[in-house]
Amino acid sequence: MHYIDGNTVYLEPETVSSPVRHALEMIYRDHEKVFGLKPSSERADNSRQSSLHHGETDGRIACIHVRYAADLDECPDRPEAYAVMLGEDRFLHIVGRDDLGLVYGLLHYSRVFLGVDPLWFWAELSPAKRDRIEIADVPYVSVPSAVAYRGWFVNDEVCLIGWKTEYPPTAEVWQPVFEALLRLGGNMVVPGTDLPRNGIHHRLALDMGLYVTHHHAEPLGAEMFLRAFPGKTASYKEHPALFERLWMEAIERQKDERIVWVLSFRGQGDRPFWENDPEFDTPAKRGELISTVIEKQYNMVKARVEQPVCCMALYGELAELYKEGYIRLPEEIIKIWADNGYGEMVSRRHGNLNLRIPALPGPHEGGKHGLYYHVTFHDLQASNHLTMFPSPVELIKQELNDAFKARAKDYLLVNSGNILPHLHALDFTAEMWRNGDADTQRHLAGFIKRMYGEEQPDIVKLYEDYAACTIPYGAHEDERAGEEFYHHPARQIIGHWLQGQTCTHEQLIWATGDISFAEQVRWFQHCAEQAIPGWEALQQRGRTAAQKLSDENSRRLYIQMLVQIELHLTGCRGLASICNAYVDYCSGAYPQAFIQAARAVRHYSQGLEALRTAESGKWEHFYRADWLTNISNTIYHASTLRSFLRMHGDSPDMFFWYKEYLMPETEKHIYLENTHRNPLPDDRLAELLGERLVELGVLDSGRLV
Structure with missing residues (x-):
């Protein structure tokens, strides 16, 4: 039987990108926690490789070789693919097709071999101390995730903002968020809501290998109009050049980055734009302006970014206008459908108006589709901001399954809030985006076993009965109070x-x-x-x-x-x-x-x-x-x-x-x-x-x- 121990050396690629460097640093930290020894690492070269396994005859793996996949490797030829295998040189090879492939391969090694839980930081789970770890579960070849673009919207993140004294939050706050997301197989993030642009959140997310996408109220990641031009009316009809200047600045700033571009047009402060522009008093007028703006934004991005990934959030009133046929969109844009904040794929409540219009693509609707889904929400009414999802997790499973069957699986953005109060739901949705399905009871039992080191039926029952205690304030399954x-x-x-x-x-x-x-x-x-x-x-x-x-x-x-x-x-x-x-x-x-x-x-x-x-x-x-x-x-x-x-x-x-x-x-x-x-x-x-x-x-x- 082969094994690794504290003296196992890590052989790095000749060129280490920023995402791979961050992942290696995670692994080195994990290695030290498990074995009690700081690991040795070397940059790849032939002479070093030949000496590493010299004299090793007892099954000890002298080297973890981290490298990009070669043509003869049994690693799928697709983005984010990776494989873990024992080579004839008795090295354990972690190979990836690209940066994220290597990142996921390293984190697979951390979870499967070193025993580090994906939520170790947030659940305060330390890996078991070991003298040596036997290597049996190889080779492993990755399978593609069920959802192509998948991640978190770190929204309403006031606890993360207030946790430390520095503002905007520093890497001390953001690094554990992005690490947990990567360990759960995510590849995309909206790193906070309306934070100062001098903060580290955007740059760190990119450096760790994540795609950055945007808040639906901040199309293209642009500055808010009234912040950039105080005193002017936030009307595209009156000031198209000023709006377009902000969009152009955002495109130029991010054109060389890993961006999933959000095209949108809502009003200032995440409200319908016609609240500040009453001339648009009919659905036809509103839909025509939105369609014009989206086409303009799309053409601006395409002119400066090669093969951009673009999407539009059909959130709130936008979903209603689109369903009624008032909004036209380019075929290539991923249409993002949103739940109502309480987990049901219907339009959200606006004050006292609750139309509950279905928010999924129709059976004959073409193009690409995705989801924006809340496991936590803030709406000044009955939402769960500091507490867990108030309905049974079976609701999440059913709604995501129905959405996937409706072909809305090109993109899944989960509102993650402040992370800590929502670990179970975030862990469950991650299994859904990886596998396309999940068994709620099996997942919960496994989650509790990970958290407490053994099966805990009493705690499983607490989680199962939690939703039965929440207040049902309406007639619908999702109308339960946070x-x-x-x-x-x-x-x-x-x-x-x-x-x-x-x-x-x-x-x-x-x-x-x-x-x-x-x-x-x-x-x-x-x-x-x-x-x-x-x-x-x-x-x-x-x-x-x-x-x-x-x-x-x-x-x-x-x-x-x-x-x-x-x-x-x-x-x-x-x-x-x-x-x-x-x-x-x-x-x-x-x-x-x-x-x-x-x-x-x-x-x-x-x-x-x-x-x-x-x-x-x-x-x-x-x-x-x-x-x-x-x-x-x-x-x-x-x-x-x-x-x-x-x-x-x-x-x-x-x-x-x-x-x-x-x-x-x-x-x-x-x-x-x-x-x-x-x-x-x-x-x-x-x-x-x-x-x-x-x-x-x-x-x-x-x-x-």
């Missing part, structure tokens, strides 16, 4: 209430329908209270499972799963308390309403504390830039509400409720003001008041969620 459901609507309810509004809250109709504000509040109250028992049971099962694990695995379970359960449970409790406070307020039960608001503050604060607990070790400060779900903002709103309610009966001295409910009867008529006028803080007053009102039968203890 953690933003407990925060954005709660803040809207509080704001509407404290502004003295009693009419229907327009921004809540998407969830409740067009009913009175009081009924809207009761609808959210019912949703939250119905979900609490399920999350409580799941939390208890999670804690029980964690107690059976090692300290390391228990911490891993908390960071990957239990913190998310905490966010859901505390969010449900907080939202229910806000709604209960409103019901009590409307009936004039101000002390009870005050208690409920105080409990909302406590519940939401517990959610924030759960994030702080998860920020241990290298994750210190990971959630400090929680600007989107923004738990701190919800706490501020709930605290403001609590103070507002205390004004109703305890003002001006903040002493009346203490005297009325808490002061002993013997003291009420003889106390001196100079010894009894230090008001209790809101939290303490609410705690004592709640206990007393339950004793008096004024407050139902069952409503103190």
Whole structure:
């Protein structure tokens, strides 16, 4: 049996490109972690090769030879192909047809032989220490991935932005993102959203071998019009030359790079352009302008880039216009169809409008097609930004399978968000883009075994039951709530209430329908209270499972799963308390309403504390830039509400409720003001008041969620 050990030498290609250099550095780091020795490396030359295997007679492989494939190698003649084989020289050869072929070959060697998990950084999985590793699984010849262009849109990445103090984020943040993507077989990335152009994200992605593609709101990767030309109207009809100047600058800047060019025309700030240009008041006018702009962009790219890969995101309103026949596109452009943010391949919800138009190519539609798919989303309504995909993973499998059957498999861009909260879904979608299919149960069992070193049926069941606990807020399978459901609507309810509004809250109709504000509040109250028992049971099962694990695995379970359960449970409790406070307020039960608001503050604060607990070790400060779900903002709103309610009966001295409910009867008529006028803080007053009102039968203890 052949084997490698810490003394095995790595023979590098004569010329080492930037992507291969990055991959070699990953391998050298992996080698040292496994064997405890820094590896030796040499640049290829005949004399060195002849001496490396001299005297090796016990099966030890003296050299890992990394090289580009030759004509006689059994390596497929296609882009990204690689092979791993034992040669007659008793070298282990890793050969690739191109840079990415070598990168994938090296990462195959790392995973299969060195035992390094693709998600090692994000899951904090260290490879096992070894003295030697036997080599049996060779030769290996790669097969093409099911999807040609596949990768992540690192979008709404506020946690990555806030994790370290430097802005824009440095290589310390981006390198682990791109490495994980490559290890999962990805080859394409949108490296962040609207980051400063002096950041390293774009250059590092290219240097590591990835294709860079663009946000659909930033066609061709160009500067936003209003940022480049402040004070001017962002109208292509008024300023075509200025728009085209920005596009040309972007093309010239990237023409020699590995780019998947995104052609698009949306308005500033990722909105429909006609919101700033009301002249385009019909679908025909809008579609004609979009068609003209796309053709212009396409011709500009073709004039400066040989055989460019171009695509267009049919996102939101663009999909609707295209489906209705108002947009024409060149045949060569890959048409990118998008899900609605919740995993269903239908048009996304716009405010209260939810048309759910199917977003896949028709059976007779020609050309190339691809997908933009969300496993995480941010929409100020019910999305999952800090927590896992809220529907069963079977939904992802079904939607991607249906899309692939509809020939939308030339491109798959997965919205990866902040990576850390979404490891399972990202790992699953990567198997889909590699193989074209995946078994959800087998994948989950394998994923949990990788994370915890052995089969863990209790943890598998936690993941399987997670989606059953999320709030189903609509009639469709994908209409299940992420953690933003407990925060954005709660803040809207509080704001509407404290502004003295009693009419229907327009921004809540998407969830409740067009009913009175009081009924809207009761609808959210019912949703939250119905979900609490399920999350409580799941939390208890999670804690029980964690107690059976090692300290390391228990911490891993908390960071990957239990913190998310905490966010859901505390969010449900907080939202229910806000709604209960409103019901009590409307009936004039101000002390009870005050208690409920105080409990909302406590519940939401517990959610924030759960994030702080998860920020241990290298994750210190990971959630400090929680600007989107923004738990701190919800706490501020709930605290403001609590103070507002205390004004109703305890003002001006903040002493009346203490005297009325808490002061002993013997003291009420003889106390001196100079010894009894230090008001209790809101939290303490609410705690004592709640206990007393339950004793008096004024407050139902069952409503103190």
